[in-house]
Amino acid sequence: ALKIRPLVPVHNAEPATTRDMYRWGVERPITVMFSDLRGFTTLAERLYPYDSVFLLNRYFEVMSQAIERHGGEVDKFLGDGIMALFGISDGKGAGSREALLAARDMFAALERLNEEFATTLTERLRMGVGLHMGPAVRGRVGSERGANLTALGDTVNTASRLESLNKDYGSILVVSDAALRASGFALSGAEPHEISVRGRAEMLTVHVAGEGFALG
Numbered sequence: 001a002l003k004i005r006p007l008v009p010v011h012n013a014e015p016a017t018t019r020d021m022y023r024w025g026v027e028r029p030i031t032v033m034f035s036d037l038r039g040f041t042t043l044a045e046r047l048y049p050y051d052s053v054f055l056l057n058r059y060f061e062v063m064s065q066a067i068e069r070h071g072g073e074v075d076k077f078l079g080d081g082i083m084a085l086f087g088i089s090d091g092k093g094a095g096s097r098e099a100l101l102a103a104r105d106m107f108a109a110l111e112r113l114n115e116e117f118a119t120t121l122t123e124r125l126r127m128g129v130g131l132h133m134g135p136a137v138r139g140r141v142g143s144e145r146g147a148n149l150t151a152l153g154d155t156v157n158t159a160s161r162l163e164s165l166n167k168d169y170g171s172i173l174v175v176s177d178a179a180l181r182a183s184g185f186a187l188s189g190a191e192p193h194e195i196s197v198r199g200r201a202e203m204l205t206v207h208v209a210g211e212g213f214a215l216g
Contacts (some may be wrong), residue, residue, distance in 0.1 A: 058163025
């Protein structure tokens, strides 16, 4: 006779309505945005600590509003930077169109911040943004009690890399060709470049834009 012995305890299956699909991760195409304030650490050294905290919180507030206005979700704040996700609920275009609209609004909001803090700042706030579209795993990461929902994978790493390229090009926006094509927009004032990305054998086409870029 054939006997079956379970090696792990058998638990009653959770109802579908209460099951957390992100516990083990869900892969889907999304657009990932990274933004970063340029030179904020040096700038903060010239301000009173309370002014630095107020300014940074004001920055996060207006940038979050621009992101959420276009259906994006702030994944986390990273020092003086932001990681945001688009296309989480709607896979059409994987959120690239909304991400570019949000980026445009974020730069407009930055100009308003510069006007608001003109008497406080010794130099204008500057920001760089990177956008990339592709598959990413959304899952809860951390201890059971403190797990946070986030996105992981090559798409996230590449988006972060694109944001950092703004320092090399002296630009304010770097968008992958995949994200730009999915958005349906034309990005005027941008130049195409071929870059190598760590862990990828093929070159990646990106579009690099400075101040004055426009979506069409």
